[in-house]
Amino acid sequence: MATIANSLIVIVLFSLISHGLCVTCTNKNIQIVTTRSGKVVHGKPEWNVVVTNTCKCSQAMIKLSCKGFQTVEPVSSSILSEIGVDTYQLINGDSLAPGAFVKFSYAWDSPSSILPADSLSIPC
Template identity: 50%
Template sequence: MAGLMKALVAILVLCLATRGLCDCSLNNINIGTVRSGREISGQPEWNVTVTNNCRCAQSQIKLSCMGFQTVESVDPLIFVKNGDTCLLINGNSLEASASVHFSYAWDPPFLLLPVGSVIHGC
């Protein structure tokens, strides 16, 4: 009986530890915005890096981008505005530890926050 109890406890601990390694959320999507030092049509340019810090790929990454504007065109394969949300890389997967970059020009910079994604492989 004691052996069975030890085995059940070991399985429970292993399940909890494994879940902790792949437990991903929107908090694993980090967005950094820095000024490039350039001006486009009189507006400061901002370089944005979106990084997936999850151990699993994430797709359909959507950012809140209410009021987003730019005088510099952004590659639509990387960033597309649709209402108050923006879709990254056409909804394709951003692999674990991978980043995607784009730039825009406007003042002031926009607060871009992750609002949705689909997690794969966890």
């Protein structure tokens, strides 16, 4: 009897996983693309950044590693807020839906290295 029950549990779990119901998102599902806008702000080239959630589920508490980030063009704190040395919180920790993106621009001599550092997967 226990063998049949264990087999059923394995079948149910496999079914859930194969249908995408057991999805866990990570910061690896956060895509960041930086491109030059062509504008100049206070003598510095402007850079456009698009942060996209590529996972099937929402993610929250998205933290970005922005080593040496500087800008002469203000970025709204509702989009990007510094929470530690070279660490920034995206959209105040609010959730980013599957496929959703956040855009911001900054101006500096060269593009900063902006990488996903952490996120919280929201079950879907």
